[in-house]
Amino acid sequence: MGDKFEPKLIGFFCNWCTSSAADLAGTSRMQYPPNIRPIRVMCSGSVDLAYIWRAFLEGADGVIIGGCHPGDCHYVSGNYKARRRIKIFETIMKTLGLDEKRLWLRWISASEGKKFAETMKEFTEHIRKLGPSEIGKNWSI
């Protein structure tokens, strides 16, 4: 890899849509950057903001949450709740100068393998441009 900055990315993907899309992308042999470390969760609505803080504080350069499209949540409304939480997270980051651009929320359904691969590419490039995150460097957290 040399001196090139390789972003460390954490993805929280819902079991029913975005994780299935990741599988589809894989079985369809679509290529996407290996920077993303996917974590399968049952619902985007089950991602407590504490997990996202943990990821950033332990050195993630970017975090992406993937859920079902609005109206398609397996648990009816989990993704709407996730969206509200992400809004809170983003607001806190903004207020405290923590670079809120490092957090993405995307809706990717089980059939959108291509969209998954493309989104991961986009996100990796986006974070690559932003450079390494400062948040995870401090050991006094």
Added chain:
Amino acid sequence: MGEKFQLKIKDEDLNKGLKDFLLQIMEKNEISNLIVPLLIPSKNNVFPTFVKNRELLEDAKPIAPVLPVSTATMISKITRLSPSPEKILVFLKPCELRGILELTKFKQITLDNLIFVSYDCMGAYKTDFYEEALSGGKDIDSEYVSKNLMKGEQDDNIRDACKLCENFFSTAFADIGIGFIGADGGILIEAHTEKGKEVLSKLSLEKTEAKERDERLEKISKNRKEKWEKEKKEIKKEATGIDGLVRYFSKCIDCHNCMGQCPICFCKECFWESPTFEFTPLNFLGWAEKKGAVKLPTDTIFFHLGRLSHMSTSCIACGLCSDACPMDIKVYELFHLVADDTQAAFDYKPGRDLEEEAPLVTFKEDELKELG
């Protein structure tokens, strides 16, 4: 708003006058329970107290300028499991009432049979300052009444959070509000709810106008808002970025006292007190390896960021977090700063309206499209 009445107090002592007023309410409305700030037997502090024996009310200090705990938390302890079978009259500060509203939304308080009386609060002193004054035999309450309460002013020793409080007057949620500001030199009594109207209808009170009241309240609120906006800029300068946050919380010893006193942090099983934070040596080896070092205790910034994520949308800016901090960190200022923004994101004001749902327990399908 309901009709406004004038309360005549014969004695100069406001605490005694208000106590007599509360007793009058109780007598005429057949209420036998009262929660009111009361001088504890050692005579050196005042706590919200559940009083049954009326003789003990000789030591009632309704407007005592001290906030050792939030009455909201105390009411939750009483009515969380079931509603009170008997009527309870509760005298409390506006910030405590806002806490009650939020806790009711989170089903931590059952409102049945509770009747609230609140007042124009000009702020409280830090508990140790107040305790010291009482220990020294000082009549600090009377001083506070003449120097602060009746003039609508605040002396230097008032708590920082109180100095910035924009919602210091009895809110619309109080069944009965007691006003000192713009009360034409007297004491104003106002029923804000149907319950309050019914309670007051049994008393014989003289009507009054208090025309200048709203204007004067607004002026004080505006002044404090301006002051806060200025202060906000200072805090933002100080606590920006991860390094700024580490500096801001550099004295944090991970005691979680701020959380313990926060009226909004009601969770019985707090994430930060859970086994998630029981680690093995491997965790520490990993952290130290990755970053070169790990400060002990770790996860202090994580704790504050997490608490902001969980409760800031309902933060009522009471300042008890700062009071509870043994290291004198300005917890309240930072939380208030963030809360202002997270609340604005949902056009939400905690303690404004019981019908207004807390941002984290509801959603709209058609919102926040910019996020996805």
